Structures are given as structure tokens and as C-alpha cells.
Amino acid sequence: MIKSNPVRALLEETADLFLFFLRFFQEIKRGKMEWAEWINQCFYIGNRTLLLVITTGFIMGLVITIQSHPSMAAFGAESWLPSVVSVSLVREIVPVITALICAGKIGSGIGAEIGSMKVTEQIDAMEVSGTNPYNYLVVTRVLAAMFMVPLLVVFGDAIALYGAFLGVNMKQSVTFSLYTHQIFMKLTYSDVIPSILKSFFFGFAIGIIGCFKGFATRNGTQGVGAAANSAVVMATFVVFIIDLVAAQLSDIFSIT
Amino acid sequence: MSRSEENQQDVVIQVTELCKSFGDLHVLRDFTMDLRAGENVVVLGRSGSGKSVLIKCIIGLLKADSGSIRVLEKEVLELDQHTLDALRVEVGFLFQSNALYDSMTVRENLEFPLRRHMAGISAENRDERVRQALEDVGLGHTVDMMPEELSGGMKKRIALARALILQPKIILYDEPTTGLDPITAREINELILQVQDRYHTASIIISHDMHCVRQTANRVIVLHEGRAHAVGTSAELSISSDPVVNSFFSEV
Numbered sequence: 001m002i003k004s005n006p007v008r009a010l011l012e013e014t015a016d017l018f019l020f021f022l023r024f025f026q027e028i029k030r031g032k033m034e035w036a037e038w039i040n041q042c043f044y045i046g047n048r049t050l051l052l053v054i055t056t057g058f059i060m061g062l063v064i065t066i067q068s069h070p071s072m073a074a075f076g077a078e079s080w081l082p083s084v085v086s087v088s089l090v091r092e093i094v095p096v097i098t099a100l101i102c103a104g105k106i107g108s109g110i111g112a113e114i115g116s117m118k119v120t121e122q123i124d125a126m127e128v129s130g131t132n133p134y135n136y137l138v139v140t141r142v143l144a145a146m147f148m149v150p151l152l153v154v155f156g157d158a159i160a161l162y163g164a165f166l167g168v169n170m171k172q173s174v175t176f177s178l179y180t181h182q183i184f185m186k187l188t189y190s191d192v193i194p195s196i197l198k199s200f201f202f203g204f205a206i207g208i209i210g211c212f213k214g215f216a217t218r219n220g221t222q223g224v225g226a227a228a229n230s231a232v233v234m235a236t237f238v239v240f241i242i243d244l245v246a247a248q249l250s251d252i253f254s255i256t
Numbered sequence: 257m258s259r260s261e262e263n264q265q266d267v268v269i270q271v272t273e274l275c276k277s278f279g280d281l282h283v284l285r286d287f288t289m290d291l292r293a294g295e296n297v298v299v300l301g302r303s304g305s306g307k308s309v310l311i312k313c314i315i316g317l318l319k320a321d322s323g324s325i326r327v328l329e330k331e332v333l334e335l336d337q338h339t340l341d342a343l344r345v346e347v348g349f350l351f352q353s354n355a356l357y358d359s360m361t362v363r364e365n366l367e368f369p370l371r372r373h374m375a376g377i378s379a380e381n382r383d384e385r386v387r388q389a390l391e392d393v394g395l396g397h398t399v400d401m402m403p404e405e406l407s408g409g410m411k412k413r414i415a416l417a418r419a420l421i422l423q424p425k426i427i428l429y430d431e432p433t434t435g436l437d438p439i440t441a442r443e444i445n446e447l448i449l450q451v452q453d454r455y456h457t458a459s460i461i462i463s464h465d466m467h468c469v470r471q472t473a474n475r476v477i478v479l480h481e482g483r484a485h486a487v488g489t490s491a492e493l494s495i496s497s498d499p500v501v502n503s504f505f506s507e508v
Contacts, residue, residue: 117357124317125355129369129418130341 020212024142027135034140041144045106049152052101057156060093061085061163069171078172082179083186085164090187094156095195096243099202102149103235107210110141111231114214115224123215138215142207149203150196157195198246202239209235266292267326268426268458269314274323276309283309285482286323291426291458296448298461298469298490300504301479307462308352310479311428314460315349316340328425345373348419348427348457352434354411356403362414363399366390366421373422389417392454393447409440416447420455427451429461433468445471466504478504 065085072081114137117123126133165179174182213231217223269291276284283306291297301307312318314325316332325332330343357365366386370377377385390396393413403411412432419427432448433441445468451457461472469476470490478486478493478501486493486501494505 113359120358121351121353121355122357124312125349125351125357126368127317128315128344128347128349130344130372131368132337 016216017209017212020215021208023134024138024208027132027139030135032132032135033143034136037136037140038144041141042148044109045102045144045148046152048109049098049101049105049148050155052105053098053152053156054159056097056101057094057159058163060097061089061160061165062167064089064093065164065167066170069167073171079182081168082164082174082182085167086161086183086187087191089160089164090157091191091195092243094160095153095199095202096239098153098156099149099199099206099239099243100236102145102152102202103206103239104232106145107206107231107235108228110207110210111213112224112228114138114211115217115227116221118215118217119220119224138208138211141211142204145203145207145210146200147203149206150199153196153199194246194250198242201242201246205238205242206235209238268293268328269460270324270326271310271314272324272326274310274313274325275321276306276313276318277321282482284313284320287479287482287484289477289484289487291460293425293458294452294456296452296459296461296472296474298463298473298476299479300463300469300476302464305479306482307464307479308430311349311430311460311462315344315347315428345422346425348422348424350412350415350419350427350429350432352430354403354415356411356415356418358403360403361399362390362395362401362403362406365403365414366418369418369422385421389421390414392420392451393417409436409443412436412440412444413447416444416451420451423455425457427457427459429459429463431462431464433463433465438467441465441467442471448472464504469504 065081068085069078069081072078072084114123117137123133123137126136161183165174165176168174168179210231213227213234217227219226267290269289271287271289274284274287275282287306287310289297289299299307299310309318313320314327314332316335320333323333327343328346330339332340332343335343356362357368360368363386366389367382370382370385374382386399387396390399393416395410395413395417398406398410398414403414406414416432429448432444436444448459448461449472452459459472461468463469473490476486476488476490476493477484480486480500486496486498488496490505493501496502496505
């Protein structure tokens with residue numbers, strides 16, 4: 001019961017997270033999916049983040065374009081602006097920004113919801129009424145996040161590219177059809193697919209970390225706040241780690 | 257413990273030499289008790305004496321370290337998840353904090369166990385069961401309300417309705433009157449007796465409320481230092497000379 005050693009506590013938490021992780025796959029393998037709850041969760045995730053994803057995606061597209069314009073102009077390469085901006089938006093900025101929004105909004109929501117269910121014995125009540133709470137709460141939420149984050153990323157891509165179109169048009173004049181033509185000349189499946197793939201993992205990480213922190217909640221109401229908070233911090237951190245690994249992997253497999 | 261040899265076939269829960277500790281804290285040490293069909297047993301003990309741990313071990317929410325727990329002829333400690341879930345249909349559990357699902361309406365709360373265990377049940381049949389369970393606790397009008405709109409006593413009744421909806425043979429009450437005003441507490445106690453009367457359920461009631469003990473108990477077990485310190489009717493125990501027993505019964 002000695003928990004004073006921070007290194008030991010960190011290692012123990014990592015081990016717990018790993019076991020939590022394994023249990024997810026065991027439950028999936030057992031294959032009793034709660035579809036109604038899954039649809040509910042997908043709706044909540046979309047409903048809670050859509051507006052934020054639209055706004056930030058639009059602003060990011062606009063701002064990146066405006067700020068890239070001077071350096072492109074210095075090389076006399078203004079006509080390249082749409083294709084350069086679109087690659088960085090689709091490959092990096094939109095997936096990461098969307099994942100961060102979801103980490104803040106969904107990760108904390110899941111952490112707080114499951115945490116408060118835990119401290120008010122609702123999870124025990126589920127178990128007593130013969131429902132596997134892991135299957136009902138965790139599997140549905142994680143799968144919902146894995147489904148919705150990529151979807152939001154695709155949606156965010158479209159909005160951000162439209163923002164970039166407006167950004168391009170602030171300094172020069174491009175028709176929408178020329179702009180889209182330029183983008184699709186440059187963007188290939190090897191840009192889009194890795195970005196979608198990594199957003200699956202973002203979704204997985206956000207969902208499972210939120211649930212893990214929720215399930216680990218202790219110390220009553222105060223613990224609920226701490227669970228929500230640490231879910232956001234950890235999910236954000238893991239999103240960047242996954243991003244780093246994804247960038248390395250797509251480089252190694254030279255999907256450039 | 258001499259009573260346990262009598263109607264052996266009527267025993268619905270038999271706990272034998274149960275031990276449970278958390279780290280160095282030995283909560284239950286060789287605790288032994290039995291519960292017979294149709295009987296209300298109150299387990300009396302101070303806060304933190306391991307009363308809740310006892311019933312959580314019985315329902316399988318906590319894993320006991322050693323000993324034996326036989327519920328309806330099945331050994332809880334040896335059951336796999338599937339059989340344990342099947343057994344839990346027969347055992348209702350009323351949580352101290354009620355544990356109503358606060359994102360669901362009263363109806364959805366009550367339907368939750370039904371959907372899990374009686375998936376094939378028709379919609380009318382389900383509605384009828386919900387109506388019946390709510391009527392049993394006298395709260396038919398709350399069916400479409402959210403738990404947060406209800407008072408403490410009403411929440412307790414709804415939680416009881418949810419425990420009753422699968423018509424269990426055994427109900428475990430975790431401090432049913434704690435945190436309620438004396439009048440509401442008395443109503444809950446009466447409800448416990450009504451349930452016993454109407455459905456012939458056997459109950460273990462965890463409590464440190466002496467009114468609850470006097471009103472509902474057919475038999476009282478005093479839990480002290482992890483053991484069943486004394487067993488008897490509340491009338492027998494109230495004239496006991498044992499200092500531990502006395503400290504409970506002399507308060508009122």
C-alpha cells in the first residue's frame with residue numbers, strides 16, 4: 001500500500017492502463033455490442049464538438065494561408081499557396097486540432113461522467129443488475145470516439161480548405177474551381193489515408209483514457225473533477241505522442 | 257449459531273467463516289451467518305465495521321479472501337461471470353446512495369434490469385411490471401421524472417422499486433434509512449415489511465439505526481470486530497448484559 005514513490009505510482013498507473021486496454025480487446029472479442037448505447041454516444045460526441053470543429057477548422061485554414069502568403073510571395077511561388085497549405089492542413093493541422101478539441105471536450109466529459117457514476121455507486125448498480133459495465137460504458141464510448149473523430153476530421157478538412165480558399169482570395173484572385181483543381185492535383189490518397197488512420201488512434205486514445213480515468217475515480221466529488229482534469233491532460237499528451245509516431249511511420253514507409 | 261441446523265432446506269444465504277481484508281485492515285474475520293426464506297435479518301454494527309463489505313461480498317461486488325458464501329445453493333466465490341449474473345437476478349440490492357442512473361428517467365431506470373434479463377418480454381408486459389413496481393412503493397406518478405427531481409425519500413423508494421422489478425427472492429438493503437428524516441425513515445421501514453409480506457422475500461438489512469432494527473428485524477446480528485458478536489431477536493438483545501450489544505440497545 002506504499003504509494004508515496006512517484007516513480008512507482010507512475011509505473012503502476014501505466015500497468016493499470018495497459019490492463020484496461022487489454023480488457024477492451026477481450027470485451028470486443030466476446031462480441032456483445034450495445035448498439036443503442038453506441039449510437040447515443042456517437043450522437044453526443046458529434047453534437048458536442050461539431051460547432052467547435054467547424055469554427056477552429058475554418059480559422060486554421062484562413063490563418064495558415066494568410067501567414068504562409070508572405071514567405072511564398074518572397075519566392076514568387078504564390079500560385080503554389082493552395083497546394084502547400086492544403087497538404088499541411090489535411091496531413092497535420094486539422095487532425096491534431098480536432099483531436100485536441102475532442103480530448104478537451106469528449107475526454108473530460110467521459111472522465112467526469114464515468115467518474116461520477118463510479119462515486120455514486122451507479123457502476124456497481126449496473127454490475128448488480130447483470131450488466132457488464134465495462135462493455136456497456138467503455139466499449140461503446142471508445143468505439144464511438146474511434147468512429148466519430150475520423151468523421152469530424154474529414155468534415156474539418158473540408159471546412160479548413162474552404163477557409164484557406166478565402167485566405168488565398170484575400171491577396172490574390174482565384175476561382176473556386178481553379179482552387180479545388182490545384183488542391184486535388186497535389187493531394188493524394190497517401191496524404192489523406194494516413195491522416196484518417198491516425199485519427200482512428202486519436203479517437204481510441206481519447207475514449208480509452210477518459211474511461212480509464214473515470215473508472216479509477218476515488219475520493220468522492222473531488223475525485224470526479226480530478227478524473228476529468230487528468231483525462232484531458234493525459235489524452236492531450238498521448239495525442240501528440242501518437243502524432244509523432246505516425247509521422248515517423250509514414251516517413252519510414254515513405255508515404256510522402 | 258444453533259439455529260442454522262434447524263430448517264436447513266430453508267436457508268437462502270449461508271455465510272461461513274468469511275474473511276475479507278483491505279491491506280492490513282481486517283474487516284471481516286471468520287464471519288458466519290445464515291438467512292432463511294421470508295426472514296428479515298438486520299446486521300447491526302458501527303460505521304466502518306464492515307457491514308457494507310459483507311453484503312457486497314454476498315452479491316459478488318467484492319471478492320472475499322476466504323470462507324464460503326452460499327446463495328440459493330450456489331457458492332458465490334466459485335461462480336463464473338455468467339452464472340453470477342444469473343444469480344443476481346434472484347438478489348435485489350438497495351444501495352445506500354440509491355445509485356439511480358441519473359441520466360435516465362425513472363421508467364428507464366426500472367426498465368434497465370428488465371431489458372438485461374428479460375430481453376424477450378413484450379412492451380405491454382414491461383410497462384405492466386414498471387407500473388406494478390412503482391405502485392408497490394406508492395410512486396406511480398413519477399414514471400417520467402428524472403431522479404434529480406425527486407426528494408431523498410422518493411429516490412430511496414424508486415431504488416427499491418428497481419430492486420423489486422425482477423421479483424427477487426432475496427433483497428439486500430444497505431443502510432436503507434440513513435440520511436432520511438425520522439418520518440420518511442419509518443415509511444421506508446414499513447415498505448420493507450410490506451415487501452416481505454407481499455412477496456415473501458428474505459432480506460439482509462444493514463443498519464445502525466435502532467428504529468429500523470426494532471421495526472423490521474426478525475433477527476438481529478451484531479457485527480463487532482469482524483465477527484458475529486451476538487445473534488437474537490431485538491427483544492432478546494435489548495435485555496442482554498453484553499457491553500457491546502448494550503451500547504447499541506441502550507441508546508434509544
